[in-house]
Amino acid sequence: MPIIKDGNPVSDDPWVLLEEDGDVPSSGDIIVPLELAQEKRERLSNHAGRLGLLVPNDVDVEDYADLIGKAELVVLQLPAFTDGRAYSQARILRDVLGYEKELRVKGDALPDQAAYLKRCGFDSFDIEGDFNADIWQRASSHMSKSYQRNYRDKLAHRSL
Amino acid sequence: MAKKLKGDQVFTGQLLREGDVVYLTADGSWAPDLQNACVATNDQEIETLEGLANEGVLKNLVVDVYPFVVVRNEAGDLAPDHIREKLRTAGPSIVYS
Amino acid sequence: MYIYDDFDETFVRERAAQFRDQVERRLSGELSEEQFRPLRLMNGVYLQLHAYMLRVAVPYGTLSSKQLRQLAMIAKKYDKGYGHFTTRQNIQFNWPKLEDLPDILDDLADVGMHAIQTSGNCIRNVTSDQWAGVASDEVIDPRPYAELMRQWSSLHPEFSYLPRKFKIAITGADSDRAAIAFHDIGLQVMKNKTQEIGFRVFVGGGLGRTPMVGKVVRDFIGVEDLLPYLVAILRAYNLEGRRDNKYKARIKILVHEKGIEAFQARVEEIFEGLDKDSLRAQKGELERIEAFFTLPDYETLDDKPASLSKERAENSAFHAWVMRNVARHRQAGYAIVNISLKPHGGIPGDATDEQMDLVADLADAYSHGEIRVTHEQNLVLAHVRQDQLFELWQKLEAAGLGTANLGAITDMITCPGLDFCTLATARSIPIAQKISNKFSDIERQNEIGDMKIKISGCINACGHHHAGHIGILGLNKKGEEYYQITLGGSGAEDAAVGEILGPGFAADDVAGAIDTLVNRYIQLRTTADERFLDVVNRVGLEPFKEALYADH
Numbered sequence: 001m002p003i004i005k006d007g008n009p010v011s012d013d014p015w016v017l018l019e020e021d022g023d024v025p026s027s028g029d030i031i032v033p034l035e036l037a038q039e040k041r042e043r044l045s046n047h048a049g050r051l052g053l054l055v056p057n058d059v060d061v062e063d064y065a066d067l068i069g070k071a072e073l074v075v076l077q078l079p080a081f082t083d084g085r086a087y088s089q090a091r092i093l094r095d096v097l098g099y100e101k102e103l104r105v106k107g108d109a110l111p112d113q114a115a116y117l118k119r120c121g122f123d124s125f126d127i128e129g130d131f132n133a134d135i136w137q138r139a140s141s142h143m144s145k146s147y148q149r150n151y152r153d154k155l156a157h158r159s160l
Numbered sequence: 161m162a163k164k165l166k167g168d169q170v171f172t173g174q175l176l177r178e179g180d181v182v183y184l185t186a187d188g189s190w191a192p193d194l195q196n197a198c199v200a201t202n203d204q205e206i207e208t209l210e211g212l213a214n215e216g217v218l219k220n221l222v223v224d225v226y227p228f229v230v231v232r233n234e235a236g237d238l239a240p241d242h243i244r245e246k247l248r249t250a251g252p253s254i255v256y257s
Numbered sequence: 258m259y260i261y262d263d264f265d266e267t268f269v270r271e272r273a274a275q276f277r278d279q280v281e282r283r284l285s286g287e288l289s290e291e292q293f294r295p296l297r298l299m300n301g302v303y304l305q306l307h308a309y310m311l312r313v314a315v316p317y318g319t320l321s322s323k324q325l326r327q328l329a330m331i332a333k334k335y336d337k338g339y340g341h342f343t344t345r346q347n348i349q350f351n352w353p354k355l356e357d358l359p360d361i362l363d364d365l366a367d368v369g370m371h372a373i374q375t376s377g378n379c380i381r382n383v384t385s386d387q388w389a390g391v392a393s394d395e396v397i398d399p400r401p402y403a404e405l406m407r408q409w410s411s412l413h414p415e416f417s418y419l420p421r422k423f424k425i426a427i428t429g430a431d432s433d434r435a436a437i438a439f440h441d442i443g444l445q446v447m448k449n450k451t452q453e454i455g456f457r458v459f460v461g462g463g464l465g466r467t468p469m470v471g472k473v474v475r476d477f478i479g480v481e482d483l484l485p486y487l488v489a490i491l492r493a494y495n496l497e498g499r500r501d502n503k504y505k506a507r508i509k510i511l512v513h514e515k516g517i518e519a520f521q522a523r524v525e526e527i528f529e530g531l532d533k534d535s536l537r538a539q540k541g542e543l544e545r546i547e548a549f550f551t552l553p554d555y556e557t558l559d560d561k562p563a564s565l566s567k568e569r570a571e572n573s574a575f576h577a578w579v580m581r582n583v584a585r586h587r588q589a590g591y592a593i594v595n596i597s598l599k600p601h602g603g604i605p606g607d608a609t610d611e612q613m614d615l616v617a618d619l620a621d622a623y624s625h626g627e628i629r630v631t632h633e634q635n636l637v638l639a640h641v642r643q644d645q646l647f648e649l650w651q652k653l654e655a656a657g658l659g660t661a662n663l664g665a666i667t668d669m670i671t672c673p674g675l676d677f678c679t680l681a682t683a684r685s686i687p688i689a690q691k692i693s694n695k696f697s698d699i700e701r702q703n704e705i706g707d708m709k710i711k712i713s714g715c716i717n718a719c720g721h722h723h724a725g726h727i728g729i730l731g732l733n734k735k736g737e738e739y740y741q742i743t744l745g746g747s748g749a750e751d752a753a754v755g756e757i758l759g760p761g762f763a764a765d766d767v768a769g770a771i772d773t774l775v776n777r778y779i780q781l782r783t784t785a786d787e788r789f790l791d792v793v794n795r796v797g798l799e800p801f802k803e804a805l806y807a808d809h
Contacts, residue, residue, distance in 0.1 A: 083500060084417065084420075087414065087417075088496050095531075112296060138278060139278070145271070147268070148413060148414060149536075174304060177284065179353075220285075224304060242736055243675070243683075254686050256676075257337040257338045257609065
């Protein structure tokens, strides 16, 4: 599936994901795995291009607040659509660390989960499977109301 | 999984729309009566039935397909060997509703 | 009780429409069964041994007569004329067709009901004390907080893909009728020294294969911090709960492995970092909810009217029912009526559509149109005039709903077991029926006194066997059902996990074994008031083991 943003596929996503043990190019928009980003911290500080971070779903994101603060993109992961850790990581990034740049989810998600993910603060989707704009649209827009406050709230929420 | 079971086997599943318990017949259709089930007696037959059963899944006719062991009772009818399958075939053992 | 406004109504309608779309996508083949399963589970739809099963949420066990009538209609139109009330105060239909489910959900939405989060790895229906608001021992009515949590937990964006299911129970009384110590989170509403209302928070209780009694994680959290504090607990669990093994994925395992102190420290750390204002109920919301839970306009009546004494004196069956099934009400002249869904030899928790219709009518006539469901699988009419008890009882009795066995040996919690459930290893209902028939004599039941027997058909413990004074667990050995007996469990304020007595029994021998245990108890007790559980706690298991296994 292509990268999805605002319900539409993005044809010219500039971001390149680096391998865990790969080389770091000197320019371009790169997504650096968290561990590599720590290793190459100095090298990356001179990087000509935008920096993204790929964050495993079993780390405490608060421990990496400084790296995250410098990122233009954070990618959180769903190794299985039933694994909901990234939802909490997203809320911590948005609500506790105050991260305001692009937050992307990568992995296994159903279109039906997109609405939940958006409400937790994700704004782009890099998920497996075929993209069907109609299904995506239908599945992610059923609920016009929520009982909880949401990130950059667009849904009508009431109490919570 | 199929091959680990000891004995003659039939394939069962539940109709996607209704949820009713059904059994795989020789022509690949699904019947509500165990007596219409096709019995596999060797590995090759089991494999053939498994292929037919999976077709039913792919066509979205049935879900949760699996094989179980059957025996012939005194009357010569097919009967499940395990308590779970006995109850599943016969329905709840109590008077309900 | 809480009445839906436009917001709630739209929410539930949209959710029903969403599920209709999901069912259509499944039937057309757009969704595979693997993709559909978690979606249907989030909406209470299981595939059971013989058919689909739909579990409908009854928030904290409260129903209006209109809602109960609609459940009766659904039972009749789409099912086989009955429903099964569960230990989570919900109702299950055992025979719906998948293709009918969208229509059923629309019918439920018509009366402000749904099946949201009655299964799946999310926050389940919040449960509470079935006598909330009217119990004589209640400190604070827990229902407004239960409703607040219902709303807060509904389609929660962060907590819908937890490691495992998550159950919250709340009580506001001294006697724990909601088994809060056996929930992922248990809340006791209370007042602190300065008379401020808040909650004692228990965490990590549960039954299943690893039964654990919940531990106090916070002695007191004020009302306005309830939701932020729940977020802190759920966030700690969502991030750190085990996902490698579904049998170790409940919060109780996390609390156990981390230790309560370390878990507590983690929760406090998260709690401190939260923007609490953004997580609190908005101003006025709790008050809006509370306004729905004011008590009905009771009349000024004599307590224990002379007519009642006369009716009791003249009719021993009525007297027995009042003794067992009628509880003290906070309002003079009123009573709490418990309707037993455990007729002798029947199926625990089942009610036919006619019975549901009748109870709805009786609720309208005698109890302000409100019905409660209990976690012990019975029903409650919470506002009955004492001078109308006799009339009400006669109508219940005529419909097979007058069994005078509440809290007695035949008032058993029983899971559906292998007669219905795909996970079960043995049948539960026939065992309950045999025990019920053996002890059907009401005088004998009264002689035995308070007794809680709880039966599960597998180690997942849906029948709460760990928490039974006598627990019965159905297992399978070489294709034969057999039953293990535990003693000394309790789901009340003295929460405890029962201990296994010894080797199990064949299905036909279980009722006889229970008889032996009961006879031994009657020999051992020092007063008629000493309950079975008290005796077990006093003398231990040995005398019971001797009685049961001496001949073997």
